[in-house]
Amino acid sequence: MTKTISDIAQMAGVAKSTVSRYLNGGSVSAKTKQKLERITREAGYVPNTFAQSLKAKRTNLIGTIVPRLDSFAAAQTMTGIDEEVRAAGGQMLIYNAGQEREREIEAMQELARQKVAGIILMPARVTPDHLRAAEAAGIPVLLVGQGSDQLHSVVYDDYRAGLLMGRYVLQQGHRRIAYLGVTEDDEAVGLRRKEGFRDAVAECGEDCEVFEYESSFKIADARLAAERILDECSPTLIVCATDNIALGVVKTAHLRGLSIPEQLSITGFGGYEVTEIIHPALTTVRFPYFEAGKLAARLVHKLAAGEEIEQRTILDVEFLAQESVDNLNKPSV
Amino acid sequence: MTKTISDIAQMAGVAKSTVSRYLNGGSVSAKTKQKLERITREAGYVPNTFAQSLKAKRTNLIGTIVPRLDSFAAAQTMTGIDEEVRAAGGQMLIYNAGQEREREIEAMQELARQKVAGIILMPARVTPDHLRAAEAAGIPVLLVGQGSDQLHSVVYDDYRAGLLMGRYVLQQGHRRIAYLGVTEDDEAVGLRRKEGFRDAVAECGEDCEVFEYESSFKIADARLAAERILDECSPTLIVCATDNIALGVVKTAHLRGLSIPEQLSITGFGGYEVTEIIHPALTTVRFPYFEAGKLAARLVHKLAAGEEIEQRTILDVEFLAQESVDNLNKPSV
DNA sequence: TCCTGATTTGGAACCGGTTCCTTTTTTAAA
């Protein structure tokens, strides 16, 4: 059976406090050190994590709460967190909230119970309940993707993403545009991106019709929304609030026999891997999900160590011009 | 401060053993029960997991080892596991092996150390090292996706997937086919699928040229392989061992200006969500990743409870005819 | 009212480590 520290102590003929000291780098004579080295190795001794944590009252676990496991953004972020946490000798505990706000709260309580060193939360929206739960948890909570005045956060520059996208498509000559967004409850994705886009339209000065629509994050819903848009206002371009929504719109366009980008231009936001793979490649804005994960892990470690960090860290985004937007200024052949 | 069981006992004027009994449904008088109900609630008492686990020598955690976090198959499987584990009142601990075999071994040791109730492992390949580590872990280990004579497993019917695909494309009239596979070290994906496909060719009886190529799982590599295939043997169809590989081939075809499926037919395996979204939709075989996850969770729970289960559970696959394969039998217009 | 058996309760040991404090041993200086 698995050995305990007392077993080792007995085998070595020393007190268990000595073994503990040996294991944790305390003052032990060279002779004893050597003997214990051999014995622990031969016995295959591994300390019991619970006993350690019980005494230490904390772990080196970082809890990550994600809205779902099968999303590109979540997967990239988790990978980034994992890489950094592992490098720091810790481990990442993933909690899947399944897109339900209640379960995000529940997850914070549960993670606090498990005495994780810190929590990284990727919420769709920050509610007072979140703040209360974060407060009650008594451990650092870091938001990713959404900001808050109360909690520390790592956010993307959603406003700039919208602005860059707006400037680009206007510069390509589009003046009849549908904006397919998501609920404004989602401040980052629903609101900021749209604001940036609107401001780009405003600063352009010229006449430009923008029709605003709304969809959920699901591809199927995006397809339906696209049907409505095409029926109602036949724009030259549909700007979609996420790459997934854009994929749905692309599908609908294909089904209607519209060629992209000649008959309909489409853009997304996100920079999912698939956007370069599909044909035509999707013009989008790349969000540094992976980097955000790494950064979040570093920051939450700092918080756990009691260090001060900036309230809000804003990560820059990168505009990616690809093939799905037609240049309406080009001389006709 | 967080309360301990002794605090509660003191507040209630009883021994801590009584509180423990109350919490775990032991024999407690109605009066005491009532009092403790109130006090634990008011004090917001939550038991310390470590102390519990230290005594119990086990947890209700299920450890899941995945090759990577950002893969469709892994995400679906994890979601399935999570759903089932949560329903059973447990929790899933995810360990990302980052596609490195060593880290799979390391993960098993680490999870054993953390006394998880069982391990679900999704390996690319089962090596003697895996078997040794599973043995040493002393807790149930269940494989998903790859079988083994030594360990319990949930596998897909890869052979049948290959067979169905082969029969279908032959029936569509293809006789000059490239099979773009992966290393045979991967028994399920690299070997079984190909064997099924070969047998379909054999049973067809007619003359049929099959050119076999190999790629990694990466889209970029698949694109390069596609270039070689198109240069070397100009088949009417490329059968790809995974949907991701197929996506790479589709991309290359598009870049070369080949229209799909008229000039080149392409198929995949997997049933990733994106295969229905791209245009033309990819003909593929759907693998029940989500269901496999749910089943795996149930089975590993049974193993943890000491129940007997079948050595190998084979899950059926579903052929999905979509648009990316041309019917060469159709009368030319 | 007293006795017996069933229920409740309290006390102590234990799970496997860490840490503080004291005692013993070693080392070096006087």
Add this chain to the structure above:
DNA sequence: TTTAAAAAAGGAACCGGTTCCAAATCAGGA
């Protein structure tokens, strides 16, 4: 050789629960 200081080792308490066993309380029957 003696002595003081430093290094090493031992012992016990503690972290926060669970569980076993003995003691106390309660109920019902004689």
